[in-house]
Amino acid sequence: MKKILRQNRLILLLILFLQGGYSFAQTDIDAIMMEKNAFCVGPMYSYSSWKNYWEGTLKRDNQNLGRVSTQMVGLMGNYGITRNLNALFSAPYVITKASAGTLHGLKGIQDLSLFLKLRALQKKIGYGRLSLFGIGGVSFPLSNYVADYLPLSIGLHSKTASARIMVDYQRGNLFVTGSATYVYRDNIKIDRDAYYTTEMHYTNEVRMPDGANYNFRAGFRNQRMIAEVILNNWTTLGGFDITRNNMPFPSNKMNATTVGINLKYVLPPLPQLSIVAGGSTTVAGRNMGQATDVYGSFFYVFNLAGKKKSTGKTTKTN
Amino acid sequence: MKKIIFFLVILIAATSLLFVACNKNIENRTDNTAALNPANIDLNAGTWKPVLLIGPTEFPVAAPIATNSPDYIAQINEIKTWQADLTGAEQASVKYWSAGAVFRWNEILRELVAKHNLPPYQNPDGTYPAPNANNPLAYPQFPFANPPYAARAYAYFSAAQYDALVAAWYYKMLYNRPAPYTVDATVNVLIPKSTLPSYPSEDAVVEGAAVEMLKLLFPGDQDFIQQKAEEHKRARIIAGANVRSDIEAGELLGKQVAQKFVTRARGDRAGTAGGNQTVWTQLETDCIARGEVPWISQETPKRPPMLPLFGKVKTFLFDSLTMVTQIRPAAPPSTSSQQFKDETNEVLYYSQNPTRERMRIIQFWADGVATFTPPGHWNAIAAEDFLKQNFSEVRWARNMALLNMAEMDAAVVCWDAKFTYFNPRPSQVDPRIKTLTGLPNFPSYISGHSIFSAAAATILGHIIPARATDYTNMATEAEMSRLYGAIHYRSDIEKGFTAGVKVGNYAIQRAVTDGAE
Known part of the structure; x- marks a missing residue:
């Protein structure tokens, strides 16, 4: 539930902003590359909340939680090592809250995510252009926050590594992008030294199931703006269901399918500056909250090589 | 083409790193517990003060058959047959149970408590259903093993085992039947040897008392409990620690003693501790x-x-x-x-x-x-x-x-x-x-x-x-x-x-x- 939220964050952050809600322009999961020596950086804010959640596969609410919300304030950046190889990072501060019941929310710095994004191939096919990407990422906690306090913990405190294949096809101003990601999640340590999942464990270590993410996005894209719809699925490869009226646990089988939109606009008078906004909602899930989120951010492009030509315009993928 | 190769290399390297680098298996602290090897076998424990029993002979244990009888020899052969062809799972089972009968059953009870420590979800009208011991598998499952319920469960469970073992020790001294490996030196023994008489089996006493108490305390988990019990008894035979008649006498004694605790538990007022609207108001x-x-x-x-x-x-x-x-x-x-x-x-x-x-x-x-x-x-x-x-x-x-x-x-x-x-x-x-x-x-x-x-x-x-x-x-x-x-x-x-x-x-x-x- 909250966990979900948090999980979303994590996944996002850690993995790569897989969630539609976090699909900012120039992220690890879109087909946009920065030019060589261009550094795009900016703050982001997101608000996500849910009232209903899936307890296993059973959808329910919880009057002792009310609406569970997660706010994130983060810094994201993307640097063009070459026009075909970009490095990306993000780091968020997370605040959780439950609107009902007695449980205290938590806040803190969550995880640092780093990605390398390689455009391996560009090829003209018919009237359009096909691009193939490989993306690798890692993430790790930036603070010793509590993971075992779901749904109000700010993250799952797992180190992750991810590998993604992404294909993009653009024809004129229209594009489609699809990607598949495998996310390895390291075991975590919790503050208690015994816990029950589907059996008793006498250890403070929790085996974290890996995850897979599938992302499909399509829409309008040119140098000035992007408008896209996003379908995203996160599937935990393993894990267990929350039992009836139980609390969530970090190694639950958390799945979510979200649909969302993402918009980016480059300001005509100041082409180094772009505005990004979007939102998503959860259409199916398991052991997660049915979250809806909105986000917004500004990005500014610096040219670290000293040239004046760089702008926030995205490099065309075709 | 070069780019494609570069890409593939990176992808393969990254992916293999993910799968190879990490062994996520976790060990429990008690997985590799050494076999119990008592410093003092407490030969006088038959004289210790029981909790509920009037004395150690309240439930008489019949004299064992002679160790030179055909029946006993058949039981020795049962051990040898098992030992002739041991699977890895059987060896693991012997190792698991050798850590101690009271210890392992205590762990099992803790697991059952954790599984059942869940407050019932409300009814549509805002009232709450109460678990029903006579229909333990219906939601909400019986029991809700909250702290008072659990504290009482641990107490009856432990005290019943204790009383049953006091009686067992009395009869061990009385009959003084040696362990199978002492009777027949060709029997392998997979656990530390002991001079403690083996009839009735202390492991089976603990198991019998545990199973009987758990029928009352966790009636909906009998499949799990019976499976553990069978495994435990078999592990003792496989280990060469007990013959079947040691086990049977021990299990019966454990069950009989536990029934006395069950009777006490049924009358200890815990069953009505939930109260009703009048009490709450x-x-x-x-x-x-x-x-x-x-x-x-x-x-x-x-x-x-x-x-x-x-x-x-x-x-x-x-x-x-x-x-x-x-x-x-x-x-x-x-x-x-x-x-x-x-x-x-x-x-x-x-x-x-x-x-x-x-x-x-x-x-x-x-x-x-x-x-x-x-x-x-x-x-x-x-x-x-x-x-x-x-x-x-x-x-x-x-x-x-x-x-x-x-x-x-x-x-x-x-x-x-x-x-x-x-x-x-x-x-x-x-x-x-x-x-x-x-x-x-x-x-x-x-x-x-x-x-x-x-x-x-x-x-x-x-x-x-x-x-x-x-x-x-x-x-x-x-x-x-x-x-x-x-x-x-x-x-x-x-x-x-x-x-x-x-x-x-x-x-x-x-x-x-x-x-x-």
């Missing part, structure tokens, strides 16, 4: 009549208090008059007093200023929903320490019984105080107080964690004096975790601790007079 009315603010459930919809009549349950270590006159704490600070306001403000401070270290303490000791509860936590602490002491099975059982009778009686004392005073939780009187752990659904005064922990630390400090200071420090941390978590006032934990020490001292009183020291 009366508690509130009485509290208001005393001029105090009554406890109100902070759950939505409002949940009836947990087992409000558990304070009436029959205790093991003292009688109810002693409890009321010697142990029950004086009334908490009046809800209209300055002290109450000051203590509430202290809770507010901890609510608003959580530190990471305090969060660790809160989490470590929370023992809330889906855990083995605070008494279970102290069972785990005790068990892992007992493993290092090389106790005999009968001493293991005796020490677990002392611990768990103290924990159950602590639960009774605690619930008596909670429902005598019906004191509100901090977050009820000051809604600014948000809790850093789940808020239990029963009155505040006195703190269950404090009395459970102090009682456990007191008796464990007597059993292992070298650890006494550690136990006290752990208990102090456990009680403070409830103030840090913003669910208890300082008075709750201080008076809870004091009451816990008193309960623990009654357990010590029994310990010094039961013949085992």
Whole structure:
């Protein structure tokens, strides 16, 4: 539930902003590359909340939680090592809250995510252009926050590594992008030294199931703006269901399918500056909250090589 | 083309790194426990004082067949047949059970408690269903193994095993049947050898008593329990530790002794401890009549208090008059007093200023929903320490019984105080107080964690004096975790601790007079 939220964050952050809600322009999961020596950086804010959640596969609410919300304030950046190889990072501060019941929310710095994004191939096919990407990422906690306090913990405190294949096809101003990601999640340590999942464990270590993410996005894209719809699925490869009226646990089988939109606009008078906004909602899930989120951010492009030509315009993928 | 190759190389390297670099398997602390090899086999334990039995011969054990009889030789051959073709799973089973019968069954009970420690979900009309022992698999499953239920379960379970083992030791001495490997030197023995007579099997006594108690306590988990029982008995035969007749006699004795405990449990008033609407209303009315603010459930919809009549349950270590006159704490600070306001403000401070270290303490000791509860936590602490002491099975059982009778009686004392005073939780009187752990659904005064922990630390400090200071420090941390978590006032934990020490001292009183020291 909250966990979900948090999980979303994590996944996002850690993995790569897989969630539609976090699909900012120039992220690890879109087909946009920065030019060589261009550094795009900016703050982001997101608000996500849910009232209903899936307890296993059973959808329910919880009057002792009310609406569970997660706010994130983060810094994201993307640097063009070459026009075909970009490095990306993000780091968020997370605040959780439950609107009902007695449980205290938590806040803190969550995880640092780093990605390398390689455009391996560009090829003209018919009237359009096909691009193939490989993306690798890692993430790790930036603070010793509590993971075992779901749904109000700010993250799952797992180190992750991810590998993604992404294909993009653009024809004129229209594009489609699809990607598949495998996310390895390291075991975590919790503050208690015994816990029950589907059996008793006498250890403070929790085996974290890996995850897979599938992302499909399509829409309008040119140098000035992007408008896209996003379908995203996160599937935990393993894990267990929350039992009836139980609390969530970090190694639950958390799945979510979200649909969302993402918009980016480059300001005509100041082409180094772009505005990004979007939102998503959860259409199916398991052991997660049915979250809806909105986000917004500004990005500014610096040219670290000293040239004046760089702008926030995205490099065309075709 | 070069680019494609580069890309593929990176992808393959990254992916293989993911799969190769990481072995995520986790070991439990007790997975590789060494086989029990008692420093002292406690040959005189047949003379120790039982809890419920009138004496060790209350349930007679028939004389065993002679070790030169054809039947016995057939039983020896059963061992040899198993040993001729051992699978890895069978060897693992022998190793698992060799850690100790009382220890492993204690772990199994903790697991059952954790599985069943889940509050029922409400009905559509906002009332709450109660688990039904006669229909344990229907939702809400029976039992809801909350702390009082669990404390009582651990106590009966442990005390029944202890009494059954006292009787077993009596008959071991009486019949003096040697172990199979002593009778027949060609029998392999897969566990440490012992000079303890093997009839009746102490392992089967523990298993029989456990299974019989668990029919009452966890009636919906019989498949799991019976599977463990069969595995346990087979492991003893495979190990060469017992012949079948040792096992059968032990199991029967364990079941018979446990039935006496089942009879006591059926009449100990726990079955009616849930109360009813009349009882719940009366508690509130009485509290208001005393001029105090009554406890109100902070759950939505409002949940009836947990087992409000558990304070009436029959205790093991003292009688109810002693409890009321010697142990029950004086009334908490009046809800209209300055002290109450000051203590509430202290809770507010901890609510608003959580530190990471305090969060660790809160989490470590929370023992809330889906855990083995605070008494279970102290069972785990005790068990892992007992493993290092090389106790005999009968001493293991005796020490677990002392611990768990103290924990159950602590639960009774605690619930008596909670429902005598019906004191509100901090977050009820000051809604600014948000809790850093789940808020239990029963009155505040006195703190269950404090009395459970102090009682456990007191008796464990007597059993292992070298650890006494550690136990006290752990208990102090456990009680403070409830103030840090913003669910208890300082008075709750201080008076809870004091009451816990008193309960623990009654357990010590029994310990010094039961013949085992």
